[in-house]
Amino acid sequence: MAEALAGFRPARRTPVEAVPLAAALRRVPAEPVTAPHPLPGFARSTVDGYAVRAADTYGVSEGLPGYLTVTGAVRMGAEPGVTVVPGAAVAMPTGGVLPPGADAVVMIEYTAEAMPGTIEVVRPVAPGEGVVRADEDARAGDIIIPNGRPLRPQDLGMLAAAGVTSVRVHARPLVTIFSTGDEVVPPGTDVLRPGQVRDATAAALAALVADAGGSPVPGGIVPDDPGALEKALRAALPASDVIVISAGSSVGVRDETAAAVARLGPPGIWCHGLAIKPGKPTLLAECDGVPVIGLPGNPRSALVVFRLIGAPVVRLAGGCTVAPPEASTRARLSRDLASATGRLDVVQVKVGAGVATPVFGLSALLSVLTAADGYIIIPEEATGLDAGSEVDVILYA
Structure with missing residues (x-):
């Protein structure tokens, strides 16, 4: 059976159409989508804290804190109006633009106000710590969404972040x-x-x-x-x-x-x-x-x-070359299952407490399917499965 299915690859593909992002969920892109510019587009903080020069924190500890002068603060959605100079720190919100002169952000948990306008730092940071680079999500021209894979919610988020509001997809077959x-x-x-x-x-x-x-x-x-x-x-x-x-x-x-x-x-x-x-x-x-x-x-x-x-x-x-994964679980088989070599057997099962129990019945009975939680496959080369065997159960959604 595997040979027949592997060889049956009809060439027909549906036409391509453009759809807005709001209608693109589960649609299949007809071509890769590339980033029109670097993402996120600016260096930004990943934590609440202080933008600093990493070198100003080397050697500090709880027993020997370092002291930095707070020279300003960065507001969300605004370009910094201050530059970090040696011995200085700038207050940072998560997601804020990293100010010029800074190469790291120390978490607020590792600082304390020593006196008005001065903080003590009790943990050193390395260059790049607490920071996302301007092109860390994607460089301009990088493929951010491949073709052939149905679009997922997170893919739509990536497209929106890149400013892509419509995508060329295959029509539904x-x-x-x-x-x-x-x-x-x-x-x-x-x-x-x-x-x-x-x-x-x-x-x-x-x-x-x-x-x-x-x-x-x-x-x-x-x-x-x-x-x-x-x-x-x-x-x-x-x-x-x-x-x-x-x-x-x-x-x-x-x-x-x-x-x-x-x-x-x-x-x-x-x-x-x-x-x-x-x-x-x-x-x-x-x-x-x-x-x-x-x-x-x-x-x-x-x-x-x-x-x-x-x-x-x-x-x-419909242009899908990367099938979406199916939900599955591992379970122990409740009983022996016989099979004929050279034939792929699909067995319906109920799953509970980590045990897969086969559901039997004539092929004309739909109740076998409605009672099942999923199915297992006995491969062509097997002569059956023993009770207690670990099996992969493909679950019905």
């Missing part, structure tokens, strides 16, 4: 979601006839698409008719950045879905079937430049596979 099956009916159906099921998968997939930075577009429910599916897919292809199909679980329906996808355009199907449980009948294709993902019909299988495989494809289409 438009992801068209189709459900298929004669038995599938809209969620708003009040009364189900025998054999009918409400479409639970599309709503959950839309949420996962949004989590991955995409814009979900409902494609509707298509009957088990390869001609109807192909027609619907062809109609959606021009306006889609990614197409997702929740296909039927039976072999015949899967084959019809694959045949419809194969006729959409080159290069066609990348793989049909993955060594993963749940989710073996997954289909990956690229048709006329649009990635197409065929998911199993069982809701749990579809959602598990899309989280692992579909979400990265959506992110990539």
Whole structure:
């Protein structure tokens, strides 16, 4: 499975647009953003205290304090009107501009007023101590925000500090979601006839698409008719950045879905079937430049596979090359878990008191997912995990 996913790297990327900083959270920059000037732009104090010449504090101690004359004070937001000369000190607030002549700031905790206009210093400081350089955050031209990584709150703060009020980002990928099956009916159906099921998968997939930075577009429910599916897919292809199909679980329906996808355009199907449980009948294709993902019909299988495989494809289409980290925790496995070599197993678990307890059930049961706090992955090379093993649990947000 790892080889199939590593090789499936569709080239499609969404267009670039400029958005204001207020709308840029989680958007993906299309190009690196550089500092237009040094940041913070001036040397400033990191503590409340006194701006001094570091050499004037050498050798001082609590038993042998040094004495400096206070010649002025720096106000916040104002340029200093005083220069620090030998034997002098200037009162400093945190964030204040370092006055000329000073090369350090001694914390107020290490000073005391000896007499009006004179302080004693009981701890020496080194040049640069208590000070941020004018270009310590960034030099002019430095990359302050890389491309390919979704913007975080702290990134927006950095951009604002640099005076950048808009950023060029990739448009959100438009992801068209189709459900298929004669038995599938809209969620708003009040009364189900025998054999009918409400479409639970599309709503959950839309949420996962949004989590991955995409814009979900409902494609509707298509009957088990390869001609109807192909027609619907062809109609959606021009306006889609990614197409997702929740296909039927039976072999015949899967084959019809694959045949419809194969006729959409080159290069066609990348793989049909993955060594993963749940989710073996997954289909990956690229048709006329649009990635197409065929998911199993069982809701749990579809959602598990899309989280692992579909979400990265959506992110990539939106220019994201550095996926945001997922929340996880370490826990001890409560029981033995068997697995087949050469197959990646995804096991849902509940977590409590540092213990991961597997939650089992058929792939058609959504209650397994709603009961789980997260999941663990048994790698392809493993034959299982022993009770008591330390495992990484990927947590659901």
